[in-house]
Amino acid sequence: MGSRASTLLREEEIEEIKKETGFSHSQITRLYSRFTSLDKGENGTLSREDFQRIPELAINPLGDRIINAFFPEGEDQVNFRGFMRTLAHFRPIEDNEKNKDPSGTEPLNSRTNKLLFAFRLYDLDRDDKISRDELLQVLRMMVGVNISDEQLGSIADRTIQEADQNGDNSISFNEFIKVLEKVDVEQKMSIRFLH
Amino acid sequence: FLFRGAKEKNHLIYKPYSIIAKEPMSSRDLGAASQEFEMSDIFYFCRRGVESIMDDEVTKRFSAEELESWNLLTRSNYNFQHISLRLTVLWGLGVLVRYGFLLPLRVTLAFTGVGLLVVLTSIVGLLPSGRTKNFLSEKVHLMCYRICVRALTAIITYHNSENKPKNGGICVANHTSPIDVIILASDGCYAMVGQIHGGLMGVIQRAMVKACPHIWFERSEVKDRHLVAKRLSDHVEDKTKLPILIFPEGTCINNTSVMMFKKGSFEIGTTVYPVAIKYDPRFAEAFWNSSKYGMVNYLLRMMSSWAVVCSVWYLPPMRREEGEDAVQFANRVKAAIARQGGLVDLLWDGGLKRAKVKDTFKEEQQKLYSKMLVGAQEDRSRS
Numbered sequence: 001m002g003s004r005a006s007t008l009l010r011e012e013e014i015e016e017i018k019k020e021t022g023f024s025h026s027q028i029t030r031l032y033s034r035f036t037s038l039d040k041g042e043n044g045t046l047s048r049e050d051f052q053r054i055p056e057l058a059i060n061p062l063g064d065r066i067i068n069a070f071f072p073e074g075e076d077q078v079n080f081r082g083f084m085r086t087l088a089h090f091r092p093i094e095d096n097e098k099n100k101d102p103s104g105t106e107p108l109n110s111r112t113n114k115l116l117f118a119f120r121l122y123d124l125d126r127d128d129k130i131s132r133d134e135l136l137q138v139l140r141m142m143v144g145v146n147i148s149d150e151q152l153g154s155i156a157d158r159t160i161q162e163a164d165q166n167g168d169n170s171i172s173f174n175e176f177i178k179v180l181e182k183v184d185v186e187q188k189m190s191i192r193f194l195h
Numbered sequence: 196f197l198f199r200g201a202k203e204k205n206h207l208i209y210k211p212y213s214i215i216a217k218e219p220m221s222s223r224d225l226g227a228a229s230q231e232f233e234m235s236d237i238f239y240f241c242r243r244g245v246e247s248i249m250d251d252e253v254t255k256r257f258s259a260e261e262l263e264s265w266n267l268l269t270r271s272n273y274n275f276q277h278i279s280l281r282l283t284v285l286w287g288l289g290v291l292v293r294y295g296f297l298l299p300l301r302v303t304l305a306f307t308g309v310g311l312l313v314v315l316t317s318i319v320g321l322l323p324s325g326r327t328k329n330f331l332s333e334k335v336h337l338m339c340y341r342i343c344v345r346a347l348t349a350i351i352t353y354h355n356s357e358n359k360p361k362n363g364g365i366c367v368a369n370h371t372s373p374i375d376v377i378i379l380a381s382d383g384c385y386a387m388v389g390q391i392h393g394g395l396m397g398v399i400q401r402a403m404v405k406a407c408p409h410i411w412f413e414r415s416e417v418k419d420r421h422l423v424a425k426r427l428s429d430h431v432e433d434k435t436k437l438p439i440l441i442f443p444e445g446t447c448i449n450n451t452s453v454m455m456f457k458k459g460s461f462e463i464g465t466t467v468y469p470v471a472i473k474y475d476p477r478f479a480e481a482f483w484n485s486s487k488y489g490m491v492n493y494l495l496r497m498m499s500s501w502a503v504v505c506s507v508w509y510l511p512p513m514r515r516e517e518g519e520d521a522v523q524f525a526n527r528v529k530a531a532i533a534r535q536g537g538l539v540d541l542l543w544d545g546g547l548k549r550a551k552v553k554d555t556f557k558e559e560q561q562k563l564y565s566k567m568l569v570g571a572q573e574d575r576s577r578s
Contacts, residue, residue, distance in 0.1 A: 012548060034249060034250065037254070037255070052551075053541060054248065054251045054253070054254055055251070055253045055254075055547050056243075056251045056252065056253065057244055057247045057248060057550040058551065058552045058557070059556040059559075060244045060557070061557060061561050061564070062237060062241065063244060066240075066244035088244065090242065090245050099486075118235075118237055118238060118241060121237055121241065122234075122237070139232065141563055142240065142561065142564050143556075143565040143568065144561030144562065144565065145561075145564050146562055146565035146566075146569070151569075155517075155568070156233075156494040159232060159289070162235070171234075174279070176234065178360065179234055182234055185235075185238070188235065188239070189238050189241065189242060191216075191245060191249065192215065192216040193215055193216070194216055
């Protein structure tokens, strides 16, 4: 008889989300079910604690940064629309979307937007540049205490050296895109639904 | 990685309600071909992270499982939509029958069963220790538990009764609800283990222990692992004493999976009798969500459901083998129970229902990633 979602989420809202994110009707209701099960406070929004309660996410070295990506600048709560908007980045790119009309707004799950999602995980201060410090911070999160500062520093230096083209010792979004042009971003940053 | 191991064993007889495809890690996921740090490395952690946000293996074990089709109980219905008049009428009739007839009948039986248990065990307790006392205690316990089984209208199918636990052994089972105890104890006699409660529960506990030796702990003693282990060992060494009944998960799980077994009972060095209990969710939601409902509320819900239908499998006894430590033994037993009951075998701790996951798991992930990088660094400095 369907999931908990349907009565609490209006049809118009589902249509709007469908248009904005590209998820199907059933995917939206499934994710709404998930959203409400995470929403322990039952107030229609998720807080950072609600995400941190997921053990698999809590043990992810980049867990906190990923959680941050859901919350707009300076806010502590995310509603279902915001939740879906962020998840939309991980929707697989379908073949019929690949040759879409270039004058329309770019879909949330385009290659560029997937890269932007990842870029923002590095670029904490949102100045559109990944500085050496920001790179080091993310590296440190991924390796924990197991690698020395010097080794980590040299890894960071090498990475910036390879990516930096205009000599400002930081990585801009375009330089980021260039470095990753051979990487299959669509596959690595997509999550397939079973239904 | 922690969760991968459990999935790969392919125990998934229970239909997994997973909405996304979790792809296993490939060697290309991190560090590309060179195994050195690449900026794309974060993609792997990102995807894993967002996958767990969409659907994770743990949090869904602590709430009742969703049914595929409605069983006419509002509590199992997440979506009360007016589908048809006929269905509403059926539901209404169901409510009348359940609350007007079944519930009062069951409550009466429950009071009778519990009352008799307290009174009769106290009387038996007055007898001197010996064969008569044990015999009567057994009869009294069985009779009262069977009344309680009727009070829940529990329809239980016992399989492989030849493997029933014997004296001097420890019986371990997966835990879904306090009713598990009634279900097992109505088919055999066990020594219960637990903390002494106050109130009605405490009265029952104190009465029961007069008739036969159960193992009750004071609240303060529960933390002392050595004390607990000692009392359990002493009990199993005395072959005249009944097999101990323990639920190693330590908390109620929703009967779709078996979570980490605490190793305490597996260190004791005696025969373990595993038991798998699987409830049929169409007739009642047996899982006790203790953060949502208190015990009394839960029991009332149980008694106003259609029935409690379940299967119990007595598995062949197991002993700890040479070179196997308590944790490995516990996992082996857990796997056997999961396989039999058609449950998902998880390595996660049921304690995550309330507690935060330990930092050591994150540190493990960081260590694994570092190993890969350091290996590359060393190659680099050597060349």
